[in-house]
Amino acid sequence: MEKVVIVTGANSGVGLALCERLLTEDSQLRLCLACRNMQRAQAARSALLTSHNNANIDLLHLDVGSVESVLAAAQEVKARYNRIDFLYLNAGIMPNPQIDFKAFFKGLFSKNVINMFATAEGLLSQQDRLNSDGLQEVFATNLFGHFLLIRELEPLLCGTGDTSRVVWSSSSNARRSAFNIDDMQHSSGTEPYSSSKYAVDLLSLALNRHKNNQGLFSSVICPGLVMTNLTYGILPSFFWTLIMPIMWLIRIFTNTFTLTPYNGAEAQHWLFLQKPESLDPRAKYHSLTSGLGKNYVESRQMDIDDEMSDVLYSNIIELEQEVRSKVSKANTAKYGNRER
Ligand SMILES: NC(=O)C1=CN([C@@H]2O[C@H](COP(=O)(O)OP(=O)(O)OC[C@H]3O[C@@H](n4cnc5c(N)ncnc54)[C@H](OP(=O)(O)O)[C@@H]3O)[C@@H](O)[C@H]2O)C=CC1
Ligand SMILES: CC(C)=CCC[C@@H](C)[C@H]1CC[C@H]2C3=C(CC[C@]12C)[C@@]1(C)CCC(=O)[C@@H](C)[C@@H]1CC3
Numbered sequence: 001m002e003k004v005v006i007v008t009g010a011n012s013g014v015g016l017a018l019c020e021r022l023l024t025e026d027s028q029l030r031l032c033l034a035c036r037n038m039q040r041a042q043a044a045r046s047a048l049l050t051s052h053n054n055a056n057i058d059l060l061h062l063d064v065g066s067v068e069s070v071l072a073a074a075q076e077v078k079a080r081y082n083r084i085d086f087l088y089l090n091a092g093i094m095p096n097p098q099i100d101f102k103a104f105f106k107g108l109f110s111k112n113v114i115n116m117f118a119t120a121e122g123l124l125s126q127q128d129r130l131n132s133d134g135l136q137e138v139f140a141t142n143l144f145g146h147f148l149l150i151r152e153l154e155p156l157l158c159g160t161g162d163t164s165r166v167v168w169s170s171s172s173n174a175r176r177s178a179f180n181i182d183d184m185q186h187s188s189g190t191e192p193y194s195s196s197k198y199a200v201d202l203l204s205l206a207l208n209r210h211k212n213n214q215g216l217f218s219s220v221i222c223p224g225l226v227m228t229n230l231t232y233g234i235l236p237s238f239f240w241t242l243i244m245p246i247m248w249l250i251r252i253f254t255n256t257f258t259l260t261p262y263n264g265a266e267a268q269h270w271l272f273l274q275k276p277e278s279l280d281p282r283a284k285y286h287s288l289t290s291g292l293g294k295n296y297v298e299s300r301q302m303d304i305d306d307e308m309s310d311v312l313y314s315n316i317i318e319l320e321q322e323v324r325s326k327v328s329k330a331n332t333a334k335y336g337n338r339e340r
Contacts, residue, residue, distance in 0.1 A: 009090045
């Protein structure tokens with residue numbers, strides 16, 4: 001039977017490279033590119049079809065940062081497919097990143113230098129804002145929209161008789177100290193990206209606890225540092241090209257500088273080939289590239305605990321209920337009590 005695979009944010013970077021790799025792995029795949037911009041999605045589809053001309057590639061309009069879009073996209077998915085084998089939750093943003101150059105130069109001469117390059121700890125801050133749903137944009141995009149999508153697609157992910165998999169794109173930048181359970185959207189901090197990725201780690205653990213018995217398995221990956229639109233938002237692409245030799249050098253010491261989207265998609269590709277029962281719910285699967293350019297995957301234990309993950313799960317379910325009741329009130333105001 002053909003596998004149904006959905007990839008969010010599939011039109012560029014690691015998501016697009018993953019699609020290419022999955023089609024090479026399994027030409028029978030039914031692949032769905034879930035993107036917010038249909039022109040970019042169409043371009044990605046055309047690019048994939050040039051190397052895989054008989055591939056089954058569908059497009060889906062999905063803005064994970066918008067509740068309305070997630071609900072509409074989920075309806076569309078349920079109309080098109082009767083099960084989902086893999087849901088890659090890859091879309092992500094890091095808006096308005098700022099580098100702390102003072103901390104960077106200080107870090108260069110400290111014994112923590114390797115960790116600094118691998119995790120960017122203490123180097124980056126971002127400016128977040130409220131979106132039109134009244135949610136913090138980074139939280140809404142990197143976490144909540146994807147969670148709502150899973151909840152909406154439960155009939156296709158849970159209890160279909162087969163196992164289904166969700167694979168979250170987290171980061172080695174995820175850090176417990178950037179996350180506050182009393183402010184899970186990170187409305188009053190300066191590290192919304194790190195906070196949202198730490199919340200992803202916690203949520204994946206909770207999903208496994210709550211859904212494994214229904215056949216749904218959740219995993220977390222980090223693609224390493226990859227040259228994509230996300231990193232070109234931190235420093236311009238010409239600068240990255242200029243320092244490429246330095247980055248190849250650093251790669252010898254950290255292995256986390258995967259640098260190309262193809263290398264970055266190693267862990268997501270590897271997970272596609274694994275049996276869910278063999279995976280560790282407390283592990284993050286890292287794409288790594290050695291100094292000699294060899295790709296491999298390493299699982300590392302996440303800095304998470306069951307209690308915090310359970311509290312976050314309840315808080316997010318609560319937020320989901322609030323959001324749904326807002327949507328239903330808005331629909332009643334718009335259409336009255338008529339069936340829509
Ligand atoms: N690059 C890196 O070094 C690292 C990246 N990651 C994670 O990997 C994932 C992929 O990022 P990467 O490939 O690097 O970056 P890109 O910016 O190239 O890709 C991000 C993708 O997500 C899409 N996207 C963003 N916001 C939304 C939205 N609201 N709805 C739907 N799609 C959206 C983008 O679409 P559009 O083209 O329309 O903007 C794009 O297709 C992210 O989750 C990122 O956090 C983790 C660690 C390191
Ligand atoms: C490499 C040199 C000589 C300079 C670049 C310094 C920083 C801009 C760079 C060092 C570590 C990088 C890093 C990220 C962004 C760019 C750095 C801070 C990430 C935060 C990008 C997104 C992620 O999710 C992380 C895994 C990256 C961690 C390392």
